[in-house]
Amino acid sequence: MAVVAATAGWLLRLRAAGAEGHWRRFRGVGLARGFLHPSTTVEDAAQRRQVAHFTFQPDPEPREYGQTQKMNLFQSVTSALDNSLAKDPTAVIFGEDVAFGGVFRCTVGLRDKYGKDRVFNTPLCEQGIVGFGIGIAVTGATAIAEIQFADYIFPAFDQIVNEAAKYRYRSGDLFNCGSLTIRSPWGCVGHGALYHSQSPEAFFAHCPGIKVVIPRSPFQAKGLLLSCIEDKNPCIFFEPKILYRAAAEQVPIEPYNIPLSQAEVIQEGSDVTLVAWGTQVHVIREVASMAKEKLGVSCEVIDLRTIIPWDVDTVCKSVIKTGRLLISHEAPLTGGFASEISSTVQEECFLNLEAPISRVCGYDTPFPHIFEPFYIPDKWKCYDALRKMINY
Amino acid sequence: MTLSRRAATEAWRLLGHLKETLGHPRRASWAVRSRRCRQCLCFMRKMLAAVSRVLSGASQKPASRVLVASRNFANDATFEIKKCDLHRLEEGPPVTTVLTREDGLKYYRMMQTVRRMELKADQLYKQKIIRGFCHLCDGQEACCVGLEAGINPTDHLITAYRAHGFTFTRGLSVREILAELTGRKGGCAKGKGGSMHMYAKNFYGGNGIVGAQGQIFEAYNMAALWKLPCIFICENNRYGMGTSVERAAASTDYYKRGDFIPGLRVDGMDILCVREATRFAAAYCRSGKGPILMELQTYRYHGHSMSDPGVSYRTREEIQEVRSKSDPIMLLKDRMVNSNLASVEELKEIDVEVRKEIEDAAQFATADPEPPLEELGYHIYSSDPPFEVRGANQWIKFKSVS
Numbered sequence: 001m002a003v004v005a006a007t008a009g010w011l012l013r014l015r016a017a018g019a020e021g022h023w024r025r026f027r028g029v030g031l032a033r034g035f036l037h038p039s040t041t042v043e044d045a046a047q048r049r050q051v052a053h054f055t056f057q058p059d060p061e062p063r064e065y066g067q068t069q070k071m072n073l074f075q076s077v078t079s080a081l082d083n084s085l086a087k088d089p090t091a092v093i094f095g096e097d098v099a100f101g102g103v104f105r106c107t108v109g110l111r112d113k114y115g116k117d118r119v120f121n122t123p124l125c126e127q128g129i130v131g132f133g134i135g136i137a138v139t140g141a142t143a144i145a146e147i148q149f150a151d152y153i154f155p156a157f158d159q160i161v162n163e164a165a166k167y168r169y170r171s172g173d174l175f176n177c178g179s180l181t182i183r184s185p186w187g188c189v190g191h192g193a194l195y196h197s198q199s200p201e202a203f204f205a206h207c208p209g210i211k212v213v214i215p216r217s218p219f220q221a222k223g224l225l226l227s228c229i230e231d232k233n234p235c236i237f238f239e240p241k242i243l244y245r246a247a248a249e250q251v252p253i254e255p256y257n258i259p260l261s262q263a264e265v266i267q268e269g270s271d272v273t274l275v276a277w278g279t280q281v282h283v284i285r286e287v288a289s290m291a292k293e294k295l296g297v298s299c300e301v302i303d304l305r306t307i308i309p310w311d312v313d314t315v316c317k318s319v320i321k322t323g324r325l326l327i328s329h330e331a332p333l334t335g336g337f338a339s340e341i342s343s344t345v346q347e348e349c350f351l352n353l354e355a356p357i358s359r360v361c362g363y364d365t366p367f368p369h370i371f372e373p374f375y376i377p378d379k380w381k382c383y384d385a386l387r388k389m390i391n392y
Numbered sequence: 393m394t395l396s397r398r399a400a401t402e403a404w405r406l407l408g409h410l411k412e413t414l415g416h417p418r419r420a421s422w423a424v425r426s427r428r429c430r431q432c433l434c435f436m437r438k439m440l441a442a443v444s445r446v447l448s449g450a451s452q453k454p455a456s457r458v459l460v461a462s463r464n465f466a467n468d469a470t471f472e473i474k475k476c477d478l479h480r481l482e483e484g485p486p487v488t489t490v491l492t493r494e495d496g497l498k499y500y501r502m503m504q505t506v507r508r509m510e511l512k513a514d515q516l517y518k519q520k521i522i523r524g525f526c527h528l529c530d531g532q533e534a535c536c537v538g539l540e541a542g543i544n545p546t547d548h549l550i551t552a553y554r555a556h557g558f559t560f561t562r563g564l565s566v567r568e569i570l571a572e573l574t575g576r577k578g579g580c581a582k583g584k585g586g587s588m589h590m591y592a593k594n595f596y597g598g599n600g601i602v603g604a605q606g607q608i609f610e611a612y613n614m615a616a617l618w619k620l621p622c623i624f625i626c627e628n629n630r631y632g633m634g635t636s637v638e639r640a641a642a643s644t645d646y647y648k649r650g651d652f653i654p655g656l657r658v659d660g661m662d663i664l665c666v667r668e669a670t671r672f673a674a675a676y677c678r679s680g681k682g683p684i685l686m687e688l689q690t691y692r693y694h695g696h697s698m699s700d701p702g703v704s705y706r707t708r709e710e711i712q713e714v715r716s717k718s719d720p721i722m723l724l725k726d727r728m729v730n731s732n733l734a735s736v737e738e739l740k741e742i743d744v745e746v747r748k749e750i751e752d753a754a755q756f757a758t759a760d761p762e763p764p765l766e767e768l769g770y771h772i773y774s775s776d777p778p779f780e781v782r783g784a785n786q787w788i789k790f791k792s793v794s
Contacts, residue, residue, distance in 0.1 A: 123610070123614060128607070128610035128611065128613070128614055131607065131610070132614060138596060168772070168773075169770075169771050169772055170581065170584065170585045170589040170597075171585060171589060171591045171597065172580075172591075172771065173582075173794060175591055175596060178774050208772050209772055231774075233774055309773070309779065347786045348786075
């Protein structure tokens with residue numbers, strides 16, 4: 001009886017959720033349920049958080065790259081890697097567990113298609129993975145390394161910052177490891193806690209010599225990943241793990257490139273500029289529509305895409321137009337990348353600013369387990385900050 | 393046929409005659425009074441004067457070479473070398489080796505060049521013409537020259553910061569090395585790398601690596617797992633910066649630290665030992681058996697770097713003892729001279745040439761202009777239109793060209 005009541009309650013809640021148009025994670029396919037919800041008992045479902053903090057908004061189908069197919073984020077990554085390995089005979093993919101397809105299924109089918117010489121597992125040592133990647137990149141092969149979670153990239157930090165980033169500079173362009181790309185799942189996921197939710201892009205932003213790229217959708221991911229692989233500089237490509245299944249849209253099957261270091265203005269506006277990257281772009285898109293509806297404020301939404309070297313011109317041009325800037329990211333506030341954007345924008349556009357630049361970020365704590373819903377900069381916090389800026 | 397050659401042959405003949413005369417019991421007392429002997433003595437004095445005149449003119453090469461060529465050198469000689477300690481290996485490198493005269497002279501010249509180059513770098517550093525860090529490898533010449541002798545130029549080499557010797561043996565000239573130390577345009581990394589970052593073809597530096605205890609074991613694991621043809625070399629100079637190995641390592645048998653990787657311990661002050669061990673290790677790797685570890689027991693005369701006097705953690709007596717007993721250049725020289733592969737004068741001549749080469753290189757390194765300031769931002773990224781790099785304040789910008 002209790003079970004029936006609980007199920008009924010659950011279904012009602014589902015319907016209610018559906019009415020608001022929020023993404024329902026229960027609708028994930030097969031294994032996804034196992035990943036996103038560790039336990040599947042019906043009683044617990046009622047107590048668990050029902051919705052994600054964002055709604056994925058797919059972009060319109062791209063027409064200029066040929067035939068498209070509905071892919072989610074991990075499928076678009078697989079497609080990009082497939083295109084790379086087909087085009088470049090020296091390309092190799094390696095990391096922990098990539099051989100069977102990867103813990104997020106980003107490399108499914110590649111080992112069968114291209115052989116165990118080109119898609120192989122490494123031992124459990126991130127420092128070794130990146131060091132090894134630098135080595136084969138220096139000899140000329142295209143190295144695509146996977147770090148299983150961005151939280152685990154820190155043992156490899158020395159290799160990335162002290163070796164990969166500086167190779168070209170310290171050898172006077174004699175040698176370089178430009179054909180290295182490091183891919184890593186990134187960002188909060190709802191239940192990741194301290195070590196499966198971090199966003200370490202700010203640590204790498206402080207290092208000239210590497211490029212850091214974060215896509216917001218499957219279409220963006222494939223184009224940006226292909227650009228990173230072909231770019232002649234070592235690149236780190238962070239993939240928002242919460243979007244692996246949640247984000248699905250039409251993605252071209254053929255390879256295509258999206259240029260690096262170019263931000264995209266997703267929505268034009270005249271009153272406030274909102275800047276974010278990765279999952280947070282969808283949050284601020286929702287904030288923009290909320291602001292339009294409730295405050296009559298027209299927002300310009302910018303997806304930064306490349307963290308370093310970042311597109312200063314696009315952001316500054318936008319701020320000159322609007323006079324107000326709000327930057328949002330999941331990483332902690334102090335020293336997060338919003339501080340760099342804020343600092344540069346006030347240097348360049350001081351006289352154009354109507355209100356102090358607002359940063360809506362995570363708290364200065366380790367990424368919490370149970371407190372995650374309070375920690376992340378969701379749409380309400382962003383909306384509140386935006387309102388304060390408008391009324392400044 | 394020059395005068396000196398005739399004089400030389402005449403002198404020998406007359407000396408032979410004199411020996412005969414003096415040897416004879418009755419004639420000896422008459423020796424000086426005999427007209428023939430007075431003649432021969434006179435002639436000898438004149439000849440010796442002529443020869444000494446000739447020899448004193450150092451630039452007159454033909455004379456000395458002719459004198460030298462008249463001595464017959466052996467083409468090669470066989471030497472016994474110390475047996476290597478083995479770990480997980482059934483047999484080691486051979487205990488005898490053949491050294492040809494040509495190879496011997498080549499190794500001598502290379503070792504002497506490295507030695508003189510390091511001493512010149514020391515001098516330039518003390519004159520503050522070289523700044524920054526400078527880690528010298530004098531005392532360890534047998535390691536770099538012996539290693540190069542055992543591998544092919546197409547093999548790849550990578551090392552840590554004590555790299556000047558390896559940079560030279562891998563093919564860069566002394567000029568380029570010294571200019572890189574002084575941070576000038578003519579340096580091998582255009583003056584931007586300095587002492588620790590020198591690169592050449594098939595030589596990946598020159599790396600300012602520190603604290604790699606964990607990384608080395610990860611590398612051993614990967615190399616053994618995938619059977620990579622890699623020789624791991626430990627130049628054990630008995631000190632890690634200022635700490636002796638006994639105080640720093642739980643096990644000082646570094647050749648065994650590869651655990652599942654076979655290893656050998658080699659006398660790193662004997663160039664022939666290093667060469668044979670390297671040949672053995674290279675053959676092992678090339679046959680597809682996987683990685684191998686080589687520990688070279690060597691010594692450095694200088695401190696860890698130029699800021700370290702080198703005597704606060706070891707005694708001067710210890711340094712002197714090694715210098716007098718196991719100096720690699722001295723060992724090679726003694727071997728070659730004792731086996732008639734070369735003469736002392738010939739080796740001295742090489743010393744003189746090397747000294748001149750180093751002087752010229754130091755001159756070039758001091759006089760070459762520094763790279764221009766615009767190059768500060770170059771080669772950070774590979775970028776097709778050059779892009780701007782911000783400087784210390786918002787009005788300073790550099791262009792990054794690559």
